[in-house]
Amino acid sequence: MKVPLLDLKVQNSRIRDLAVKKFSKVFDSCEFILGGETEFFEKSVAKYLGAKHAIGVSSGTDAILVALMAIGVGEGDEVICPSFTFFATAGCVARLGARPVFVDIDLDDFNISAAAARRKITKKTRAILPVHLFGQTANMDAIAAISCEFNIPIVEDCAQSFGAKWRDRQSGTFGIAGCFSFYPTKNLGGFGDAGLVCTDDDDFAEKVKILRVHGAKPRYFHRYIGGNFRIDEVQSALLTLKLPSVDGHIENRRRNAEIYLNELTALPGIVLPRELDGNFHTWNQFTVRILNGRRGEIQQALEKEGVGSGVYYPLPLDAQECFVDLVDGKNLTKNAAIAASEVLSLPVYPELEPHQILYAAKALKNALNFG
Numbered sequence: 001m002k003v004p005l006l007d008l009k010v011q012n013s014r015i016r017d018l019a020v021k022k023f024s025k026v027f028d029s030c031e032f033i034l035g036g037e038t039e040f041f042e043k044s045v046a047k048y049l050g051a052k053h054a055i056g057v058s059s060g061t062d063a064i065l066v067a068l069m070a071i072g073v074g075e076g077d078e079v080i081c082p083s084f085t086f087f088a089t090a091g092c093v094a095r096l097g098a099r100p101v102f103v104d105i106d107l108d109d110f111n112i113s114a115a116a117a118r119r120k121i122t123k124k125t126r127a128i129l130p131v132h133l134f135g136q137t138a139n140m141d142a143i144a145a146i147s148c149e150f151n152i153p154i155v156e157d158c159a160q161s162f163g164a165k166w167r168d169r170q171s172g173t174f175g176i177a178g179c180f181s182f183y184p185t186k187n188l189g190g191f192g193d194a195g196l197v198c199t200d201d202d203d204f205a206e207k208v209k210i211l212r213v214h215g216a217k218p219r220y221f222h223r224y225i226g227g228n229f230r231i232d233e234v235q236s237a238l239l240t241l242k243l244p245s246v247d248g249h250i251e252n253r254r255r256n257a258e259i260y261l262n263e264l265t266a267l268p269g270i271v272l273p274r275e276l277d278g279n280f281h282t283w284n285q286f287t288v289r290i291l292n293g294r295r296g297e298i299q300q301a302l303e304k305e306g307v308g309s310g311v312y313y314p315l316p317l318d319a320q321e322c323f324v325d326l327v328d329g330k331n332l333t334k335n336a337a338i339a340a341s342e343v344l345s346l347p348v349y350p351e352l353e354p355h356q357i358l359y360a361a362k363a364l365k366n367a368l369n370f371g
């Protein structure tokens with residue numbers, strides 16, 4: 001049997017005819033960028049998230065970038081972010097000339113440690129950028145408390161957390177901005193690159209919209225130095241088509257995760273992920289920790305049995321070559337380093353059937369028992 005880490009063929013085949021119709025509609029309309037499809041998609045997502053505004057953009061990376069630009073992050077500023085995340089989180093900060101301040105994570109959920117974040121606040125801190133990694137939100141009570149105490153805005157990196165909730169409230173709705181990615185592997189995946197910024201703040205929304213089109217309003221009259229952060233109509237049309245299925249997909253992910261958790265419980269040599277109190281985990285990734293330096297060996301054994309797996313991410317950001325000048329090499333984030341050396345993500349995507357998850361779990365149990 002083959003259980004790939006991700007296979008979009010089944011999901012795509014189920015919507016093929018409708019998707020082709022949508023393609024044709026956009027094709028015939030000759031309206032390819034920021035048109036009616038985008039307006040409709042933005043309204044639909046805003047409603048889903050419970051946010052006042054949703055602004056479609058070109059990618060999750062650009063969502064973070066434009067949100068930070070709208071706040072005015074720039075030279076001399078610091079932005080607090082976790083050390084264990086995808087590069088884009090901190091890359092956007094650095095691209096604006098600001099300094100990403102890397103904070104360690106909690107190993108319980110791989111998310112930013114609020115206590116550690118608090119210790120890194122300085123007069124230069126311009127934003128806190130928590131990431132809801134693997135589909136589970138960071139502790140937003142604790143982060144919101146820091147934001148209130150120091151009057152620092154929160155920009156949430158929700159690239160992996162579409163549909164995730166903290167105390168029944170959607171991720172992305174806690175700070176000034178929630179930044180989503182519709183990269184094909186995400187809970188709501190596009191057919192290419194796309195992203196979204198949501199916010200409840202009217203002025204902020206207006207600024208993001210202007211920045212999205214090179215800072216111009218009206219056209220060719222540039223109020224700000226923006227960029228091309230526009231979303232394509234074809235993405236908006238296809239994402240509109242997929243949006244009603246997202247909750248069902250998340251339920252399937254949750255079912256799959258539950259099977260793993262039941263099957264793999266109390267095994268030595270592995271730490272299982274958990275849904276922490278207050279969270280509605282969407283399991284964009286089901287990520288275990290493989291202890292005792294055995295990750296490479298286990299990954300190979302899984303591959304032999306036809307079970308895919310992935311390492312997200314093998315190196316914390318504070319240990320990345322491009323950030324070497326920003327960090328004090330003696331105080332690198334410890335939990336992030338542990339996670340980087342131990343994490344292994346297993347197949348959990350919604351179209352996987354329970355028997356496939358059982359097969360993958362058995363392959364993992366066998367691999368662990370052989371050592």
Ligand SMILES: Cc1ncc(COP(=O)(O)O)c(C=O)c1O
Binds near residue numbers: 085159181182
């Ligand atoms: C945590 C995180 N932040 C940001 C991004 C960037 O999103 P995109 O690939 O849509 O630019 C990703 C996507 O991979 C991500 O996982």
